[in-house]
Amino acid sequence: MKKKAVAVLLAALMMSGVCTACGQSEERVNEKGESVITVWSPSDEPAIEQWWVDKIEEFNQSHEGEIHLQREAIVRADSYAYEDKINAAITSNDLPDILYVDGPNVSVYAANGITIPLDDFFPDEDWADFLASSKEQNTYDGKIYAVGATESSVALFYNRDMLEEADIRIPESKEDAWTWDEFYEAAKALTKGDVVGTNIIMDKGEGLPYVLEQFWISNGTDFVSEDGSQADGYLNSREGVEAAEFLNSLIQGGYANIDPIQKEFHNEKAATMLGGSWEVSTLEKDYPNLNWGVTYFPVANNGGIPSSPTGDWSASVTKNAQDLEAVREVMNFLFSEDNVTTYAKAISKPPTRVSSYDVLTEYNEYPRSIFREQLMETGHPRPRTPSYSVLSAEFSEAMLNIFTGVDAKQALDEAAAATDKDYNKYYAEE
Numbered sequence: 001m002k003k004k005a006v007a008v009l010l011a012a013l014m015m016s017g018v019c020t021a022c023g024q025s026e027e028r029v030n031e032k033g034e035s036v037i038t039v040w041s042p043s044d045e046p047a048i049e050q051w052w053v054d055k056i057e058e059f060n061q062s063h064e065g066e067i068h069l070q071r072e073a074i075v076r077a078d079s080y081a082y083e084d085k086i087n088a089a090i091t092s093n094d095l096p097d098i099l100y101v102d103g104p105n106v107s108v109y110a111a112n113g114i115t116i117p118l119d120d121f122f123p124d125e126d127w128a129d130f131l132a133s134s135k136e137q138n139t140y141d142g143k144i145y146a147v148g149a150t151e152s153s154v155a156l157f158y159n160r161d162m163l164e165e166a167d168i169r170i171p172e173s174k175e176d177a178w179t180w181d182e183f184y185e186a187a188k189a190l191t192k193g194d195v196v197g198t199n200i201i202m203d204k205g206e207g208l209p210y211v212l213e214q215f216w217i218s219n220g221t222d223f224v225s226e227d228g229s230q231a232d233g234y235l236n237s238r239e240g241v242e243a244a245e246f247l248n249s250l251i252q253g254g255y256a257n258i259d260p261i262q263k264e265f266h267n268e269k270a271a272t273m274l275g276g277s278w279e280v281s282t283l284e285k286d287y288p289n290l291n292w293g294v295t296y297f298p299v300a301n302n303g304g305i306p307s308s309p310t311g312d313w314s315a316s317v318t319k320n321a322q323d324l325e326a327v328r329e330v331m332n333f334l335f336s337e338d339n340v341t342t343y344a345k346a347i348s349k350p351p352t353r354v355s356s357y358d359v360l361t362e363y364n365e366y367p368r369s370i371f372r373e374q375l376m377e378t379g380h381p382r383p384r385t386p387s388y389s390v391l392s393a394e395f396s397e398a399m400l401n402i403f404t405g406v407d408a409k410q411a412l413d414e415a416a417a418a419t420d421k422d423y424n425k426y427y428a429e430e
Contacts, residue, residue: 033065036068041072043073097317100314100315100316108386110141111427118146129355147314148312149343149344149352150347154214157279159292166186166189168190172295174374177295179298179304184250188255195270196255197270199264204400216234228387228423235416241409243300256270258400266282280368293367310380315331337353350368385423
């Protein structure tokens with residue numbers, strides 16, 4: 001392989017006289033002689049922060065005199081604050097032992113040698129209990145580089161009153177999901193006054209590739225080749241252009257807003273919404289008077305492939321971890337069946353362990369059963385390519401340009417070229 005982007009950065013720093021080992025101690029042992037294992041993860045809502053407090057206390061009590069677990073919760077003040085801290089730690093060679101990364105970034109850190117394979121961290125019977133979608137997300141070059149406690153999915157939320165008033169069919173099985181044409185006609189019929197038919201934009205950053213990639217997959221293509229090495233001919237393929245033009249037809253027809261108002265669906269300003277699994281608890285808790293439902297992700301016309309997004313934050317082990325046996329003990333504790341179950345319960349997301357669904361029985365019942373079914377039968381993680389950060393930014397920019405009048409083929413050609421340029425520069429075989 002060619003030199004990786006991070007390796008090039010570190011080499012440049014060394015040549016300029018910067019000490020890349022500064023801040024890295026020989027041993028991570030406290031005054032009690034305990035091996036200190038540090039976790040970095042994004043700060044979250046109070047229920048999750050309390051989960052961490054309770055679990056760290058439980059672990060430290062049971063491993064007193066041997067291992068001391070500590071966590072640094074990093075506030076994601078903006079979309080890059082967390083990644084900026086990681087990059088600074090890479091250059092100073094002072095990464096934590098365990099690092100939580102967002103799903104599509106697993107490949108980036110693995111390809112650059114920042115994280116290590118975890119295949120032997122768990123016995124086969126444990127790996128067999130994790131959802132295939134989660135393991136697929138966390139696999140790079142045939143090895144598993146991360147493990148997560150929760151998954152995510154996106155389905156089509158709908159305002160039941162609005163659909164019934166318009167006499168629009170509500171799909172009751174994934175085999176009966178709306179086609180793109182049906183989705184379009186429904187959005188058109190539901191657009192009235194200040195209410196649009198649908199909301200397809202989760203946000204204008206990572207939300208765009210996370211949600212919209214499924215339109216490429218359903219239409220028989222993807223953003224990149226299976227090995228992650230090429231975007232040209234995939235992202236900008238005929239099928240990809242068709243997907244982009246379909247999405248643009250919703251914007252250009254006035255049936256979806258390029259700038260959705262806050263909580264557009266929740267506040268009854270959109271009749272349908274491509275929304276995440278986490279929206280169920282939000283709607284149940286904060287919008288008790290809204291008559292809503294959930295159905296399956298739309299599929300391409302003429303026998304499109306059923307597909308739905310997956311992916312969530314996962315824990316990786318960094319190259320700076322020194323006491324791997326202690327790290328292994330921590331990882332097995334954090335991702336035990338019980339702790340995956342309690343974590344998923346606290347954060348209101350589907351668990352990654354199949355056995356957890358025996359406890360979280362709410363996922364056996366509608367509407368959460370929709371997301372469980374999609375995860376197990378139609379889920380696709382985001383592309384596993386070390387050039388994902390470039391792909392994500394370029395795709396988001398391309399779609400926003402398409403929504404404002406740029407030719408779809410031209411915009412996707414430019415995004416594919418930028419992605420391939422990055423891959424060929426840093427990751428392609430010589």
